[in-house]
Amino acid sequence: MTVLQQAGEGSRAVKRTIEFIRHHRLQKGDRLPSERELSDRFGVTRSSVREALAVLDALRLTERRPKSGIFLRNALEDSGLDSLVIQANLDLPFDERTMRDVSEARVIFETHAIRLACARRTDADLNRLRGLVANYYSRVQAELNVANEDVEFHLAMAAASQNAIIVRTLTPLFLMSFQWRQKYFSSPVIRRRSLGDHQEFVAAIADRNESRAAALVQKHVHSAFDEVRALAEGNGQPESHNQWVGRDQ
Amino acid sequence: MTVLQQAGEGSRAVKRTIEFIRHHRLQKGDRLPSERELSDRFGVTRSSVREALAVLDALRLTERRPKSGIFLRNALEDSGLDSLVIQANLDLPFDERTMRDVSEARVIFETHAIRLACARRTDADLNRLRGLVANYYSRVQAELNVANEDVEFHLAMAAASQNAIIVRTLTPLFLMSFQWRQKYFSSPVIRRRSLGDHQEFVAAIADRNESRAAALVQKHVHSAFDEVRALAEGNGQPESHNQWVGRDQ
């Protein structure tokens, strides 16, 4: 959550490999070059390549068959969510459709999470949320970025659902949009509006008002999505090649 | 989906490391032994340890700080979903609460998925589902296990929602229960009942009958969960230490 690790050769091999898959439009079942050839092509050692392949294996993207080769287990489009997080951290862009799906999924999942939170939240949950809002408030007053704090708050709401799986599901959805989230929250106006929303969230959860809370999610996420959409279009990217990811600097 | 890779030293190092974290009850921020000590302790080379750590890094479980050490980024309890998939594949058991959360999350996510599927499914989606049911039928007739086919069908329903993120979210929930799913579907009675449910699913989606489809999900998942629960209790496991994972043989 705190600091993105700067890419070493290991991470770079992951990036190069994913780029290779993209560039060659490899599909499920296709075979990749051997480890030795990849290390040669990427200009790194086989160790680094093997580290990268271990990661891609864990993400269920590739499958290493001993004495045979490396094969694509899934097409890039239907790999796991964590693979999207990795791609985002590596500055590999997503397409418009993926971002739309993420937004829709987040609304769905978070709506249910907050409904459960209204029904099950404990006083400790409520206190934690209030503490987070207080911290959020002071940071907004100090004109500081609140990208991390926003994620923290939303995950805390999810945690109040008392279902750890829901939290773990929402986490990657936030992480993969971490890059532009930072841009989004660079605007003081946005920060203030977001703070107000959070305060309303807490009030609704405190009152156990499910329908109100659910309505707030829709409004909150959709307005954020529209904002980012406008931001991206303002950058002059053509619609069909919208780059939704881009680390600052 | 097809065959679980037999654990090599690389995967074994992952398992040993997770076991180490569990055994020593390491918490977020705690430091692990150095790579050299881990390789020594596990009896494998540092390369294998580094491969394992690369995986744990990708799963957001650990963080390797250059020239400093290896630290736990998250407690095991709130690592990513994919880390649960890995743990399941490594025969590391889950507790009762996790399985309950998974079941609840699956009902929530799949209910929404199937609602969207009713609204958005194309004729191609419908044909695919019918083909899968036909295949399912013939396998049930032939007294074959349908654990894989069941996952395939449910993911195909999710795909009909036209939201790839929802599919990617449901996938790990299925994968992490893959082990006992195989046991569950070893019963011909279960297979027959499951087949009937699937046929009803397709009918509901064909008619775009959202409420009927949603009701079916509740029934389908809950009955399956109850069955597995009874199965686990029948094994004589005490409630508090229920082992929900256990590869056959």
Added chain:
DNA sequence: CCTACCAATCTGGTAGGTCCAGATTGGTAT
């Protein structure tokens, strides 16, 4: 021309070593 067979080659898996440079740490001198 087709088939069966075998050996050279290629593959991933693992081991074990080196060097590097920055972080950490503990002892020393102030």
Added chain:
DNA sequence: ATACCAATCTGGACCTACCAGATTGGTAGG
């Protein structure tokens, strides 16, 4: 008690080597 410095420890990357099974290409036999 503090400031400082050098030995030590750490992760990052590179390199070579060996193993054994899968793959493959050519050859001998039908």
